[in-house]
Amino acid sequence: MLNKRVKIFILIVVTIGLSTILYSVLNINSEKLLETIVLGILAALTESLPIYINKNVAVSVGYAVDLMALLILGFPNATIVAILGMILQIAIDENKKIKTIFNRPYYKTLFNISQISISVFLASLVYKYLGGVPGQNVYPKYLLAAIVASIVYNLLNTSLVAALLSLLIKKPFLSVWTSDFSWTLINFLFLAFIGILMASAFMTYGYIALVVFFIPLLMVRYMFKLYMDLKQSYYDTINALTKALEAKDRYTLGHSKSVEKLAVYLCREAGFSEAHTEMVRIAALLHDVGKIGIVENILNKPGKLSKEEYDYIKQHPVSGYEILKDVPFLKNVRYWVRYHHEWYNGNGYPDGISGKQIPLEAEILSVADVFDALVSDRPYRNAYTREEAYKIIVDSEGTQFSPRVIRLFKRAYEKNKEDFKHDF
Structure with a gap:
């Protein structure tokens, strides 16, 4: 059962998130509807390939697609892209079970789509405040704004999840964020670079850029997965040694x-x-x-x-x-x-x-x-x-x-x- 503090936190995040989503739907730029749908499908594909850090936390390369949408479409369409990515994903969890929006606890689904909508919304505001113009080539004029927006997106996204985990397991927020998310920062900065590059290429070359860069994006995901598997193999070996000692x-x-x-x-x-x-x-x-x-x-x-x-x-x-x-x-x-x-x-x-x-x-x-x-x-x-x-x-x-x-x-x-x- 969720305790009172967890319920209140989820309620606050969901209320803000759903308000953001509702506003995005009502104010969607219909002229960019095709790009929104295409990027939303691309986001769903990447979100369907999660990498599990532990039993509670998974990451994906969908971050690069969301950032790309933010730079190309801006708010509110970028929010719709991120939400489509979360809603349409069909993932296999660490227990080899298929996960969709229909077989996840409703509060988890609501929290996930809410926290990502908040992250995209605030990152979009930061990009605009720093002079960035969605739909215009990022490099070189808006590069700094794009980097700052990508960092804001990542920190908000991970912080909201870390705050929830902190309340669930009753551990300090900083220790949860440090243990589960801080070490991924370098990987996400690299994904930010890919996202910015994809956005610039899309605005220059059109849809062919999505095909060209989607393969490197999957390669990044593959390398990250290899790293996590290697890390797990170290722990499996170490645990085997400790179990051998404990058996003796x-x-x-x-x-x-x-x-x-x-x-x-x-x-x-x-x-x-x-x-x-x-x-x-x-x-x-x-x-x-x-x-x-x-x-x-x-x-x-x-x-x-x-x-x-x-x-x-x-x-x-x-x-x-x-x-x-x-x-x-x-x-x-x-x-x-x-x-x-x-x-x-x-x-x-x-x-x-x-x-x-x-x-x-x-x-x-x-x-x-x-x-x-x-x-x-x-x-x-x-x-x-x-x-x-x-x-x-x-x-x-x-x-x-x-x-x-x-x-x-x-x-x-x-x-x-x-x-x-x-x-x-």
């Missing part, structure tokens, strides 16, 4: 996922970029991968370990480093994995480094690792409460943990207290 060590079941989630909160407090945070997430998932080489009777021993057994287990950060060292894209991750048991005062392992010799990323992994271990049951003790674990870590400032990582931990804990527990 029953006491760490779900531990890596928990460490990953806690580490992300600390990364946000550290101000890491999304790409940087992504690498820390990978390190969190792989931080104990070296335990794969430890014999099970020691790894799962119910009682206290002997000194020899403990020394043996203490080699797992080195083993993890050795496993990862020949993977080019994990060149930094391998060091964070190696150092995640080092202490600020130099009493950690395996290398006994101290202070700022320990990368902040490794410190973040260490705090997340220790916190999750403390709030989890172990063969030799029951789990600590969340508050007890918090106090133990804060009291370890200056010995196990540095003041800088404790500051990040305190801020992350206060903002996300309910998530600082083991049962993710």
